[in-house]
Amino acid sequence: DIVMTQSPHSLAVSLGERATINCKSSQSLLHSSNNKIHLAWYQQKPGQPPKLLIYWASTRESGVPDRFSGSGSGTDFTLTISSLQAEDVAVYYCQQYCAVPRTFGQGTKLEIK
């Protein structure tokens, strides 16, 4: 199985400041079938299902604010929120869809400082 490791486990950021969440995979997520990076980011608020934010490591899902961005290559990835808003308080997960079984990072809890 591909192991996904997120850091930090929790993060407190002031409103309007930048938040950065890291994700590392145990093997490359560059898929030979389409030469794309098979990594997604999800946001989960309490009592709600996860919501897709980013796929192909850096493509924003329709309707996702542009303060959310994804970057990275190979095995190291980053989700950045450029200017934290109150509604961004949530747990964030990275997920690889390069191989079966699909696997997730353990989650990063983002709070307001």
Add this chain to the structure above:
Amino acid sequence: QVQLQESGPGLVNPSETLSLTCTVSGASMTGYFWGWLRQPAGKGLEWIGRIYRSDYTDYSPSLKSRVTISIDTSKNQFSLELSSVTAADTAVYYCAREGGGAGSGWYLDYWGQGALVTVTS
């Protein structure tokens, strides 16, 4: 707008079989992978497995011996069965679609609201 809704018993006795159904509306099931995931209270997400058409399934190795996922496209539904459950199987169970284009099965673009299943006698 694609919508998914889980249904099934909220309580299951230990050693029995957990059964859930996901009803899909707003889209055809044809050409997509459909999956199940779960999340114990306060913990992270675990992928259980997925199905494509009626003849292709993938399961998590850790659950493979106990899991069956099936599909009924005529009813726009797919189902999960997990046998020989224990308290460790208590979780919120989600159904989801693997999107990225028909026939692909990549990221999870649509999710159900989740169904809490508690294993208890």
